[in-house]
Amino acid sequence: MTDETSQDLRAVEWTGDGLSLIDQTALPARLDRIAVREVDQLVDAIVRLVVRGAPAIGAAGAYGVAIALLQGEREGWTRDQLLAAIARIREARPTAVNLAVCVDRVAPFAGQGLAAVLAEADAVVREDLKANHDMGAYGADWLLKRTAPDRPLRILTHCNTGALATAGWGTALGVIRELHSRGLVELVHADETRPLLQGSRLTAWELDHDGIPHVVQADGAAAGTILRGEIDAAIVGADRIAANGDTANKVGTVGVALACAHAGIPFIVAAPTTTVDLATATGDAIHIEMRDEAEILNWSGVRTAPAGSRGHNPAFDVTPGTLVTALVTERGVLEVSAGELPGDRLR
Incomplete structure (x- = not known):
């Protein structure tokens, strides 16, 4: 559990090799974070409302492209497998348009490597703030x-x-x-x-x-x-x-x-x-x-x-x-x- 004020809270944070998400299903009893390093984990977190709110899931989706890229490198995915994983993130919740917009914004940078993907995802977060x-x-x-x-x-x-x-x-x-x-x-x-x-x-x-x-x-x-x-x-x-x-x-x-x-x-x-x-x-x-x-x-x-x-x-x-x-x-x-x-x- 972390002691954070509301103004300093970051529901979605990149840790270097994955995401740290505030588990919003645990609040207000506990302020817990969960680590996400795989696409299945991220999709589950979005569906279960561990992370929720249109801009926040947009940010999670932006960094989700990086998660897919890293997982694909670890597991030897083909390009088609990578694109399918990114599409699963994009479609995890259908009503909030921010998720699709942010994934679509960052996904084209996947071919340029992790640094380019993270730079664009970071820009998404800065602009939203x-x-x-x-x-x-x-x-x-x-x-x-x-x-x-x-x-x-x-x-x-x-x-x-x-x-x-x-x-x-x-x-x-x-x-x-x-x-x-x-x-x-x-x-x-x-x-x-x-x-x-x-x-x-x-x-x-x-x-x-x-x-x-x-x-x-x-x-x-x-x-x-x-x-x-x-x-x-x-x-x-x-x-x-x-x-x-x-x-x-x-x-x-x-x-x-x-x-x-x-x-x-x-x-x-x-x-x-x-x-x-x-x-x-x-x-x-x-x-x-x-x-x-x-x-x-x-x-x-x-x-x-x-x-x-x-x-x-x-x-x-x-x-x-x-x-x-x-x-x-x-x-x-x-x-x-x-x-x-x-x-x-x-x-």
């Missing part, structure tokens, strides 16, 4: 201008979008951290985020480390909390954003957006441009990952639903762009619901 800090500033500035608060803000967030989900600092949680650094956060409502509790296990853990006042609430409480006037804005991340602004994020997000629209408060998506998929015209074309039904029919290995019940377990839902008040990227802010579409502005 800078993007997170830029997003934090842009998002905070926009929100303060939009709301002109005379007191600290009450913010709702869904799932985990902090250092654990990125190369460091965070996307939506990065905006919250920036607001907190300015003394402008009264309270964060962190949705617990079913079925694996990324909000209560991970977001609350990061908020606690940073000393940011917060409460954890059930996902089903979010809409009522918003409609009672207890929230000034909701800030969430994204796993894929279509050209028209439709946004795939952790399941339960669309309910938050609908409640914000009814209450007339900002619903903000914070994500790097690597999450914007201009080749996808609308959210209808976004593939929604379906996860094992056991995740919602059991808890801690104990069956919680009748033996005859089946599970419906989509990992994500799609929020229409018409409900996205603002999309914050490292390039600035687009007011999507007002007609500033990613497909028009980010090409």
Whole structure:
């Protein structure tokens, strides 16, 4: 176990011959790292959510090319075997576009050797970290201008979008951290985020480390909390954003957006441009990952639903762009619901 502050956390670190990943399935009870030196290990870590969050799995995928290259050298793979291994990493989770984007960016360097692959993967991480800090500033500035608060803000967030989900600092949680650094956060409502509790296990853990006042609430409480006037804005991340602004994020997000629209408060998506998929015209074309039904029919290995019940377990839902008040990227802010579409502005 390591004693690290949230700002210094690195969910994905290259060790010289492999990856060190924070095991996010062990939090908040333990801060453990696992060593990954083979493609099977990395794919398993991505599927099991040992590493999760679109930018973080993008970084893992970038370094995964190096893991495949080293394993191929040890085991005498052919070029076709190497390409197949890289493709397995790329396809480990289908909804978050960052994984494919980062693997595709780094894979062409495999022919130039390990040093070239690592240089490009390192660049992916540096750029994501800078993007997170830029997003934090842009998002905070926009929100303060939009709301002109005379007191600290009450913010709702869904799932985990902090250092654990990125190369460091965070996307939506990065905006919250920036607001907190300015003394402008009264309270964060962190949705617990079913079925694996990324909000209560991970977001609350990061908020606690940073000393940011917060409460954890059930996902089903979010809409009522918003409609009672207890929230000034909701800030969430994204796993894929279509050209028209439709946004795939952790399941339960669309309910938050609908409640914000009814209450007339900002619903903000914070994500790097690597999450914007201009080749996808609308959210209808976004593939929604379906996860094992056991995740919602059991808890801690104990069956919680009748033996005859089946599970419906989509990992994500799609929020229409018409409900996205603002999309914050490292390039600035687009007011999507007002007609500033990613497909028009980010090409």
